[in-house]
Amino acid sequence: MHIAAILRIVPDQNEELEIDDSGADIDREWIGLKLNEFDDQALEEAVLLKEAAGARVTAVALAGDGAERQLQTAIARGADDALLVDHDIDGIPGARAAAHLLAGPLRDLGADLVLTGVQTPEDVFGQLAPFLAGLLGWPTLNAVHGVSAGAGGLEVVQEYSGGRAARFAVTGPAVLGVQTASRPPRYVSGSKLRQASSATIARAAGALPDGFAAPRIAALAEPARSNRAEMLDGDAEAVAERLAGLLAERGLLGGRE
Amino acid sequence: MKVLVYADVEAGQPAAVARELVTGARALAGPGGRVDLALFGADPSAAADMGVDRILTLPALAAAPYDPAAHAAALSAAIAAAGPDLVLMGYTTAGLDLGPVVAIRHDLGLVSYCQTARAGDGAVETESQIYGGKLIARAATPLPALLLMNVGAFAEAAPAPGQPEVVTLEAAAPQGLRFIDATAPDPDAVDITRADRLLCVGRGIGEADVIEEAQEVAGLMGAELVGSRPVVDAGWLPKERQVGKSGRRVKPALYLALGVSGAPEHIEGMGEAGLIVAVNTDANAPIFDHAHYGATVDLTDFLPAFRAALEGR
Numbered sequence: 001m002h003i004a005a006i007l008r009i010v011p012d013q014n015e016e017l018e019i020d021d022s023g024a025d026i027d028r029e030w031i032g033l034k035l036n037e038f039d040d041q042a043l044e045e046a047v048l049l050k051e052a053a054g055a056r057v058t059a060v061a062l063a064g065d066g067a068e069r070q071l072q073t074a075i076a077r078g079a080d081d082a083l084l085v086d087h088d089i090d091g092i093p094g095a096r097a098a099a100h101l102l103a104g105p106l107r108d109l110g111a112d113l114v115l116t117g118v119q120t121p122e123d124v125f126g127q128l129a130p131f132l133a134g135l136l137g138w139p140t141l142n143a144v145h146g147v148s149a150g151a152g153g154l155e156v157v158q159e160y161s162g163g164r165a166a167r168f169a170v171t172g173p174a175v176l177g178v179q180t181a182s183r184p185p186r187y188v189s190g191s192k193l194r195q196a197s198s199a200t201i202a203r204a205a206g207a208l209p210d211g212f213a214a215p216r217i218a219a220l221a222e223p224a225r226s227n228r229a230e231m232l233d234g235d236a237e238a239v240a241e242r243l244a245g246l247l248a249e250r251g252l253l254g255g256r257e
Numbered sequence: 258m259k260v261l262v263y264a265d266v267e268a269g270q271p272a273a274v275a276r277e278l279v280t281g282a283r284a285l286a287g288p289g290g291r292v293d294l295a296l297f298g299a300d301p302s303a304a305a306d307m308g309v310d311r312i313l314t315l316p317a318l319a320a321a322p323y324d325p326a327a328h329a330a331a332l333s334a335a336i337a338a339a340g341p342d343l344v345l346m347g348y349t350t351a352g353l354d355l356g357p358v359v360a361i362r363h364d365l366g367l368v369s370y371c372q373t374a375r376a377g378d379g380a381v382e383t384e385s386q387i388y389g390g391k392l393i394a395r396a397a398t399p400l401p402a403l404l405l406m407n408v409g410a411f412a413e414a415a416p417a418p419g420q421p422e423v424v425t426l427e428a429a430a431p432q433g434l435r436f437i438d439a440t441a442p443d444p445d446a447v448d449i450t451r452a453d454r455l456l457c458v459g460r461g462i463g464e465a466d467v468i469e470e471a472q473e474v475a476g477l478m479g480a481e482l483v484g485s486r487p488v489v490d491a492g493w494l495p496k497e498r499q500v501g502k503s504g505r506r507v508k509p510a511l512y513l514a515l516g517v518s519g520a521p522e523h524i525e526g527m528g529e530a531g532l533i534v535a536v537n538t539d540a541n542a543p544i545f546d547h548a549h550y551g552a553t554v555d556l557t558d559f560l561p562a563f564r565a566a567l568e569g570r
């Protein structure tokens with residue numbers, strides 16, 4: 001089994017996001033970047049699979065700010081190789097463009113299982129895993145939590161609404177959009193990271209099909225604030241006292257019915 | 258215009274989201290338009306009252322459990338047969354599995370996390386949630402296109418009466434996936450959907466130790482302790498206590514959220530609670546767009562203070 005784990009770097013949405021002068025993007029000048037949290041889970045699941053069943057894991061990323069460092073970190077976390085895919089898009093390619101850029105290099109790599117995060121905070125024009133599956137002609141399962149190697153192949157758990165889930169046997173190549181790894185992503189020590197900083201990163205070139213037009217956001221806006229909460233001021237003690245009073249007035253404190 | 262709706266199925270019936278999408282599809286299609294329903298996981302009779310013009314069915318799948326590869330092939334056949342200007346799906350697991358796959362196959366534009374959709378000039382105009390609900394992204398996407406609509410984006414309305422035509426599709430059964438079994442929430446575990454008060458902890462709690470303190474405060478409140486997805490993923494609370502898209506959908510009289518950002522997938526599970534109160538250090542957290550009361554104090558200060566306030570009463 002040769003697993004490709006695709007890693008994407010995304011803006012940290014817990015920071016303050018400001019709309020830039022174009023009105024159609026966030027101001028990326030100072031925003032912190034981080035590994036997409038679901039890609040973090042996908043990489044962990046790939047390494048867990050390798051440890052449990054034996055597999056080669058290649059971490060793959062599109063060239064861009066911080067990509068090489070993420071690939072080195074992936075090696076420190078247990079990936080065997082790293083592949084950086086070059087392209088000539090300015091900034092972060094959207095998921096659909098990314099799928100086109102990655103499909104060729106993934107075929108050349110000979111990977112038979114692709115794991116990536118189920119979504120990123122900015123993939124409004126679609127998600128990478130199923131786009132890639134469409135291009136590769138492979139089946140895809142998304143909102144996956146738990147991939148394990150069984151006797152007859154892989155077993156994958158997919159989640160639905162209401163806390164329901166189903167198990168599937170995957171008998172051929174597939175693309176999985178991972179939500180949660182079987183165990184929380186591991187911690188890597190500084191010494192392992194330093195070691196991996198000299199790892200070689202292979203390179204490949206990604207290409208878009210002729211006439212590919214990337215979808216564009218027309219405008220970004222703040223959400224409507226019409227239902228905004230009434231804010232309780234003061235320090236924690238003041239807030240707690242005020243809230244206890246508000247709840248008591250509404251009969252929402254005291255004995256459980 | 259011609260709109261094709263894909264129906265998610267729950268327990269052999271079109272899911273609530275499918276009925277919402279049909280309401281939205283009727284408005285988008287307009288008076289002279291047509292609304293087709295792609296219904297694969299149930300018998301066409303289950304959708305006879307949904308107010309669609311035609312039901313596209315594939316008999317081999319009607320009684321079979323959901324299989325994304327089979328449903329992708331069937332949806333592809335439905336698109337070929339119906340030639341829709343617009344395909345509507347829910348932002349559900351099936352929406353994620355199938356939407357982008359058929360968008361590639363049929364060269365459809367795709368927009369996800371849509372909260373609104375309006376017919377424009379040869380295009381569909383949408384507003385999507387982006388960055389965990391912190392911002393709204395507007396787009397105008399040329400037709401034909403496919404939208405993944407947020408659950409709850411369209412209100413369900415009484416369907417127009419009428420007898421839909423049933424169209425039978427054919428599609429080759431794809432290889433590569435095999436359904437093994439399905440699981441539902443453990444009936445013996447706590448059922449948070451029945452609790453009248455919930456205290457929810459999010460990733461903002463930072464460490465597992467805080468759970469214990471939150472548990473005690475929940476006890477004083479007469480509330481059950483629940484969590485957002487990351488808290489459950491970290492193993493700090495059991496899965497049956499997860500609120501949201503892939504957890505439970507709850508509607509308690511009181512929902513107190515501590516360190517929860519209010520991502521759309523969380524709001525889907527609790528947005529209809531009676532009184533929502535949020536404590537989050539980030540004044541821009543989307544949870545404050547849904548809460549009735551909010552405070553930007555640190556939850557680690559708030560918890561002991563709230564405990565004292567409750568004990569003092």
Ligand SMILES: Cc1cc2nc3c(=O)[nH]c(=O)nc-3n(C[C@H](O)[C@H](O)[C@H](O)COP(=O)(O)OP(=O)(O)OC[C@H]3O[C@@H](n4cnc5c(N)ncnc54)[C@H](O)[C@@H]3O)c2cc1C
Pocket residue numbers: 014118119143179389458459460461462484485486487488499500501502503504505515516517518519520521522523526536537538539542554555556557
């Ligand atoms: C298919 C799918 C299904 C999903 N299903 C669910 C689901 O069922 N339920 C769910 O919850 N999520 C679900 N998610 C995940 C969802 O997208 C979010 O990632 C998740 O809800 C975020 O959880 P959070 O708010 O706890 O964490 P974060 O978004 O990380 O927010 C933590 C918040 O805590 C605040 N904070 C930090 N420190 C403090 C402090 N000391 N005091 C006060 N506030 C503080 C921060 O400002 C921040 O707003 C799903 C995602 C996908 C793709």
Ligand SMILES: Nc1ncnc2c1ncn2[C@@H]1O[C@H](COP(=O)(O)O)[C@@H](O)[C@H]1O
Pocket residue numbers: 160161164264265266267268269272297298299318321322323324349350351439
């Ligand atoms: N035949 C189907 N058609 C569409 N979606 C389905 C079908 N069967 C199951 N699903 C999806 O899988 C979930 C689990 O369904 P169930 O096995 O009926 O509990 C549903 O909520 C749907 O999202």
